Amino acid sequence: MNKFLxxxxxALLLAELTVYGETNQLKSLPLRECVERALVNxxxxxxxxxxxxxxxxxxxxxxxxxxxxxxxxxxxxDSTTPQDPGLPAQTQQxxxxxxxxxxxxxxxxxxxxxxxxxxxxxxxVTNIFTYLYTGQTGxxxxxxxxxxxxxxxxxxxxxxxxxxxxxxxxxFIQLVMTKVSAVSTAYYELVFAIEDHKAKVEDLNxxxxxxxxxxxxxxxxxxxxxxxxxxxxxxAERQQAVILAARTIKDxxxxxxxxxxxxxxxxxxxxxxxxxYPLVQMIQTDTAESTRTALTRRPDYxxxxxxxxxxNIVVQFNRNQLWPEIDLQGSYGLNGRGRSFSSYTANQTTxxxxxxxxxxxxxxxxxxxxxxxxxHVARLDADQLLLNLKALEQDIIVQVDNAVGHVExxxxxxxxxxxxxxxxxxxxDAEKKKLLAGTSTTFLVLQAQAQLxxxxxxxxxxRSDYSESLVALxxxxxxxxxxxxxxxxxxx
Numbered sequence: 361m362n363k364f365l366x367x368x369x370x371a372l373l374l375a376e377l378t379v380y381g382e383t384n385q386l387k388s389l390p391l392r393e394c395v396e397r398a399l400v401n402x403x404x405x406x407x408x409x410x411x412x413x414x415x416x417x418x419x420x421x422x423x424x425x426x427x428x429x430x431x432x433x434x435x436x437x438d439s440t441t442p443q444d445p446g447l448p449a450q451t452q453q454x455x456x457x458x459x460x461x462x463x464x465x466x467x468x469x470x471x472x473x474x475x476x477x478x479x480x481x482x483x484x485v486t487n488i489f490t491y492l493y494t495g496q497t498g499x500x501x502x503x504x505x506x507x508x509x510x511x512x513x514x515x516x517x518x519x520x521x522x523x524x525x526x527x528x529x530x531x532f533i534q535l536v537m538t539k540v541s542a543v544s545t546a547y548y549e550l551v552f553a554i555e556d557h558k559a560k561v562e563d564l565n566x567x568x569x570x571x572x573x574x575x576x577x578x579x580x581x582x583x584x585x586x587x588x589x590x591x592x593x594x595x596a597e598r599q600q601a602v603i604l605a606a607r608t609i610k611d612x613x614x615x616x617x618x619x620x621x622x623x624x625x626x627x628x629x630x631x632x633x634x635x636x637y638p639l640v641q642m643i644q645t646d647t648a649e650s651t652r653t654a655l656t657r658r659p660d661y662x663x664x665x666x667x668x669x670x671x672n673i674v675v676q677f678n679r680n681q682l683w684p685e686i687d688l689q690g691s692y693g694l695n696g697r698g699r700s701f702s703s704y705t706a707n708q709t710t711x712x713x714x715x716x717x718x719x720x721x722x723x724x725x726x727x728x729x730x731x732x733x734x735x736h737v738a739r740l741d742a743d744q745l746l747l748n749l750k751a752l753e754q755d756i757i758v759q760v761d762n763a764v765g766h767v768e769x770x771x772x773x774x775x776x777x778x779x780x781x782x783x784x785x786x787x788x789d790a791e792k793k794k795l796l797a798g799t800s801t802t803f804l805v806l807q808a809q810a811q812l813x814x815x816x817x818x819x820x821x822x823r824s825d826y827s828e829s830l831v832a833l834x835x836x837x838x839x840x841x842x843x844x845x846x847x848x849x850x851x852x
Contacts, residue, residue, distance in 0.1 A: 385629060391547050391636040395844060397620035398543045399536065408535045412850060415525035422521040425514075428463035455479040468514045469503040474693075498693020498715065506683040516677040523670035529850055530663035536848060537659065537840050539619065544831040546616040551634050552824035553612045556817050557605040563813035564598040567806065571595050574802055587802040594806040598813075640774050640823055643830070647764045650837050654756050657838035661756060664749045671742040678735040685723035692716040756836070763829065763836040770826035777819035784808070784815040 477495035794800035
């Protein structure tokens, strides 16, 4: 098929833009530039992009469960204890520094490295003022054996955060696809409005020409004044159609401006002039292949699958929480003691004074209603998400089938309306010849003109609908970004 046959002449477009008494600047915009402007400026896209960054920090926060915690402190105590009459009071000064490192391992085990020193001075033991150094260094480990045991359970929060990030990315892609589709549709609607306005202006000019010819014929006595009245009514009717069509141009301009501008006021005194008039040509359609493509590429479907996988992690975690807590506990350390700091450190760095322990701790909640409730709710939520996924799959199948059908139907509509326009033009030409021969009337010529104008508008509408149906098919398949050569840069 041919391109849109009418290319706007600047003078004609300027006349169209002064319908309301104002002259705007013209801004020529290819469709590609409109899409690029939307990707950069559209407020909804910019807002949705933030969600991906938020979820990235969510992953970082979830990984923080394995960050070790370094603790430390120092404590000084001075005490005086009275004794029997005649004996001096016992005094003791203690300086106690502590240092510790605690954390969690991916298996669920928790560890705690501690070092505690005590420096005591005074006359507690004897009436002689002495110094005493004591302390202990060691490590304790607690490893769950049932509840909270294993790599999968303890990484659940991290895996959930990663799924949330993936879902946020897919939602962002979905929004971008929706906006690209909306920009393309608005662009083609503006093309339609301008072309339709041109057709109505041409119809108005033909009606004015007929009125002028009828007025001359009345002067020479060939026609009656009634024919002039009918021609004047035809001109007035077409003037109204031109005014409404011009308003439609403005409305469609505003729709496109809202999509591609950060501030609509940026183009407040500017009229947009689309320069990409799409080709109307047959494309190969395959409903089955388009459906397979949609189920592998559509971000809303992929997001729903990720949401189900995320919920399954929650189910797995909550199932583990039904188990009782059985923890294996163990510790090992070295004691130190000395009258001087050197003897204390020498004593503590040997393994002559070890302290160790091993044991099992069991905790069995009676009833465990909270854990059972969490598990069943999580499982029901997963069942619900699975049903929603299946429903979405059916919706996608129907949407793709409808999109393919609209493409095929609109292509046939373009052919049919083009033929209707050709026949309406021939009918008008024949009616004009009959009027010149005196075998027709002004009313019939006006009727033929109206039929031609209707046919032209229908053809323009069909061409725009065909272009928009191709956009809708790309949207239904999930290929609209690749078809527009758009690659999104997302956070890792």
